[in-house]
Amino acid sequence: xxxxxxxxxxxxxxxxxxxxRVASVQVFNEEVLKVPSRVFCQNxxxxxxxxxxxxxxxxLFRFExxxxxxxxxxxxxxxxxxxxGAMYRADKHTHARIDFEGQALYYRDIRKFGFLxxxxxxxxxxEEYFSxxxxxxxxxxxxxxxxxxxxxxxxIKPLLLxxxxxxxxxxxxxxxxxxxxxxxxxVRAFRISRNRLSCFFDAMQGVLLEAIEKGGSxxxxxxxxxxxxxxxxxxxxxxGRAGQPCPRCGTSIKKIKMGGRGTSFCPRCQx
DNA sequence: ATGATTTCCTGTAGGC
DNA sequence: TGCCTACAGGAAATCA
Numbered sequence: 190x191x192x193x194x195x196x197x198x199x200x201x202x203x204x205x206x207x208x209x210r211v212a213s214v215q216v217f218n219e220e221v222l223k224v225p226s227r228v229f230c231q232n233x234x235x236x237x238x239x240x241x242x243x244x245x246x247x248x249l250f251r252f253e254x255x256x257x258x259x260x261x262x263x264x265x266x267x268x269x270x271x272x273x274g275a276m277y278r279a280d281k282h283t284h285a286r287i288d289f290e291g292q293a294l295y296y297r298d299i300r301k302f303g304f305l306x307x308x309x310x311x312x313x314x315x316e317e318y319f320s321x322x323x324x325x326x327x328x329x330x331x332x333x334x335x336x337x338x339x340x341x342x343x344x345i346k347p348l349l350l351x352x353x354x355x356x357x358x359x360x361x362x363x364x365x366x367x368x369x370x371x372x373x374x375x376v377r378a379f380r381i382s383r384n385r386l387s388c389f390f391d392a393m394q395g396v397l398l399e400a401i402e403k404g405g406s407x408x409x410x411x412x413x414x415x416x417x418x419x420x421x422x423x424x425x426x427x428x429g430r431a432g433q434p435c436p437r438c439g440t441s442i443k444k445i446k447m448g449g450r451g452t453s454f455c456p457r458c459q460x
Numbered sequence: 461a462t463g464a465t466t467t468c469c470t471g472t473a474g475g476c
Numbered sequence: 477t478g479c480c481t482a483c484a485g486g487a488a489a490t491c492a
Contacts, residue, residue: 190485246486264485265470282470300469302486321488343462352487360485409471409484448463450485 191262192246193326193357194400194421195411199268200243202414203250206270209289210237211252218284221298223259223306232256232307233287245322245356255309259318263302269295270414299410322356326393329355335386338378345381346374347448358393361406361428364453366393368427373459374445374452399424427453 191199214230216222222229236252243249248268250258260268271277271293279286285296285305296305310318324334337354338345348354349363358366367374369392372381381389404419405411408429412418422429426436431444435455444453 192486261486263469263487298469299471300485302469341461347463350486449465451483 190264190359190361190409191266191405191411192359192362193243193397194362194403195405195419196243196246196248196262196357197401198405198413198419199262200241200248202270203241203248203268203294206238206250206289206292206294207240208238209292211235212288212290214288215286216284217279217286221284221296221301221304223304224308229305229307232309233258238289244319245325245352246359247319247322255311257308257310257315259304259306259308260296261303263298263300263304265300265410266296266298266303267410267412268414269297269412269416271295294414322352323354324356326355326357326397331387331390334390335383338381338386338389339383341378343378344374344447345372345376345378346450346452348378350448350450355393357397360450360452361408361425362393362396362400364428365426366396367459368454369396371458371460374447374454376460427455429453 211233214233216226216229219226236256238250238252240251242251246261248260269277273288273291273293277293277295279295282299283295283297287294341348341354345367346363349358370389372385372389400406400421403421403424404413406422407418408422427442430442431453433442435442435458438455438457440455440457442453443456444451446452
């Protein structure tokens, strides 16, 4: 599932498109669009891509005249990049193709939890669009971050998954970060000491940075735009390791449900 | 305010 | 082989 490290890898790979103009747009499945297909195609066509940006797990393609293509990959979304000449085999899960000068971008999503949106923003309306998601793990001061969590009475796991305070962590990186910081997924945020929240902040940045460097976690459907796999799944300490020994203390990794989400943790190391 | 539940969706795995 | 069910979960909506 694409979370911050996977999305960051995708954005880095897609930066090769910056400066290019949209040559053609094809929509194979309108269901994944937030706007009518005609609006999507017409407004994208011939626009120059100025820059790429990540906000939480969202990818922003900034075009000229304020047009922004917002891409979310949901659970199984993929952004695939190919040279225009290559023969990509668009299957039934490939929902759109955007041709740039010399390169083709495909949007594929098996479960269709992701989407593509195209809107014309000014800076104010852009901020409003993303007002529900919290700060970026790498664009916030540690003290600010700690203050945010000290104000919430919610349990740390569902709080992190909600994206409300900090955006970009999904099920994998929440579990991995909580393990690294030695925090129980059940604890309420405000009960965590400032000292431990400081550890949590460092653990979060550490896990995410290492995962970015390793190309993300390739489990299920995630691949980079060039089709290659990440390798951070080999570094997972708790996620997907229920019943196996904790790498730190050997206790069996426990898996519970929290808010309908599988939650793996070490009952001894995380309190 | 918080959280549990349901919804969207499809592939995979397990039981029989 | 094939049918059925359970499960995986990002995020929004609904309910308690």
